Amino acid sequence: MDKFSLIMHPLSLxxxxxxxxxxxxxxxxxxxxxxxxxxxxxxxxxxxxxxxFAAVEGxxxxxxxxxxxxxGLPTAVTQRKIISAVKSAEKNGAKIAGLGAWTAVIxxxxxxxxxxxxxxxxxxxxxxxxxxxxxxxxxxRSRGINWERxxxxxxxxxxxxxxxxxxxxxxxxxxxxxxxxxxEQTNHADLDKLTAEILYETGVAVRITGNLKEVLRQAEVxxxxxxxxxxxxxxxPGNLPRGAVVCDVLWPRKLAQKVVQKRRDILVIGEGVxxxxxxxxxxxxxxxxxxxxxxxxxxxxxxxxxxGVSSEERGQCPAWMAEVLILALEKRYEAYSLGNNIRIGQxxxxxxxxxxxxxxxxxxxxxxxxxxxxx
Numbered sequence: 001m002d003k004f005s006l007i008m009h010p011l012s013l014x015x016x017x018x019x020x021x022x023x024x025x026x027x028x029x030x031x032x033x034x035x036x037x038x039x040x041x042x043x044x045x046x047x048x049x050x051x052x053f054a055a056v057e058g059x060x061x062x063x064x065x066x067x068x069x070x071x072g073l074p075t076a077v078t079q080r081k082i083i084s085a086v087k088s089a090e091k092n093g094a095k096i097a098g099l100g101a102w103t104a105v106i107x108x109x110x111x112x113x114x115x116x117x118x119x120x121x122x123x124x125x126x127x128x129x130x131x132x133x134x135x136x137x138x139x140x141r142s143r144g145i146n147w148e149r150x151x152x153x154x155x156x157x158x159x160x161x162x163x164x165x166x167x168x169x170x171x172x173x174x175x176x177x178x179x180x181x182x183x184e185q186t187n188h189a190d191l192d193k194l195t196a197e198i199l200y201e202t203g204v205a206v207r208i209t210g211n212l213k214e215v216l217r218q219a220e221v222x223x224x225x226x227x228x229x230x231x232x233x234x235x236x237p238g239n240l241p242r243g244a245v246v247c248d249v250l251w252p253r254k255l256a257q258k259v260v261q262k263r264r265d266i267l268v269i270g271e272g273v274x275x276x277x278x279x280x281x282x283x284x285x286x287x288x289x290x291x292x293x294x295x296x297x298x299x300x301x302x303x304x305x306x307x308g309v310s311s312e313e314r315g316q317c318p319a320w321m322a323e324v325l326i327l328a329l330e331k332r333y334e335a336y337s338l339g340n341n342i343r344i345g346q347x348x349x350x351x352x353x354x355x356x357x358x359x360x361x362x363x364x365x366x367x368x369x370x371x372x373x374x375x
Contacts, residue, residue: 001057002328003094004046004058005060005089006097006100006321007061007099007121008062008103010035011101012067013028013066036073038064040063040084040088041061041088042059043284044284045057045059045283046059050277050279053356053357061088064081075107079113082106082113086119090118095328095333096119097121099122100321104124109338120334120335120336121338122327123320123337124337126347127326128249129342130351132223135361138363139247139267147175150175150220151219152178152220153179154180155181156225156226162341165194167223169202169344172206176204181212217241219240219244220241220244222255224248237266238262245269249271271320272363272364273316274321275316275359275361276316276359279315280317322359327353330353332353
């Protein structure tokens with residue numbers, strides 16, 4: 001049976017105590033030092049992934065560095081550790097590897113990692129975008145927002161131009177009020193070309209503006225694509241209207257982190273949760289917390305080292321993981337999503353493949369009070 005690997009990392013030292021209870025007695029300094037020199041290792045085997053066409057199995061593999069270490073160590077050191085994790089997965093029989101949390105950010109969005117390993121890697125960003133839009137639509141309607149006539153704002157066109165433009169193209173098929181919010185100093189040439197193409201394709205005139213405060217005051221739905229360095233630090237939670245929906249699509253979720261800490265009236269969501277076909281067993285979980293979205297309670301979900309997984313429905317996983325499973329079931333062993341270049345054809349194709357193999361959106365993932373994912 002073909003195998004896949006999901007590469008993740010502990011978000012904090014507390015994740016070690018959850019997986020290995022005996023480590024809670026170790027001083028943080030010793031544990032952090034040990035984490036730097038530990039080799040990557042498997043933390044669980046995944047079984048029971050089966051569609052009408054194929055069956056696969058895989059693993060969750062830990063790159064032992066915590067978030068603080070990944071951000072604090074030289075990039076070359078971190079990349080070597082991630083590369084080592086993928087190579088160890090290959091030795092264990094994996095034919096494709098998915099990069100989760102910060103492992104998908106380091107190394108040019110996985111591109112530098114892919115050049116150094118013998119199996120294809122993917123960040124899962126194509127299916128993440130597909131599910132993010134589906135989840136945002138459901139979240140908006142749950143708040144009584146008319147999706148077809150809502151004021152939709154896409155944030156991050158300067159940081160992830162291709163992903164943001166793909167999002168704009170998809171949204172313009174369903175909504176006439178789409179705005180690209182950009183930094184004031186941004187060169188408009190490429191974006192002007194994009195809006196002309198969207199106008200030709202859909203008849204919708206997408207607005208481009210750098211007037212942050214004015215746009216956000218009217219925004220009913222905000223979809224954010226931001227990078228580590230380009231995350232619109234000037235945005236304050238108070239800029240958003242009451243009852244808005246914010247979807248922070250890609251890791252790291254800097255906007256979500258800021259909003260959930262100060263605005264309980266705003267529904268902040270991630271990329272969505274996916275129902276996996278078959279009788280999947282992930283065999284691993286971290287602490288579970290009650291997550292809330294604004295005033296509406298969301299069902300209890302867990303945090304599986306950087307990705308929400310239902311504590312009640314173990315047959316669910318986050319979208320980035322699901323992309324790896326879909327590609328494995330389809331025997332598409334290729335670097336499907338790398339870097340920031342997510343094209344509309346990729347998003348549509350992975351959506352079709354997901355439907356073919358029986359993957360279904362399980363709704364949106366509320367992030368409020370889920371502090372672990374921001375550790």
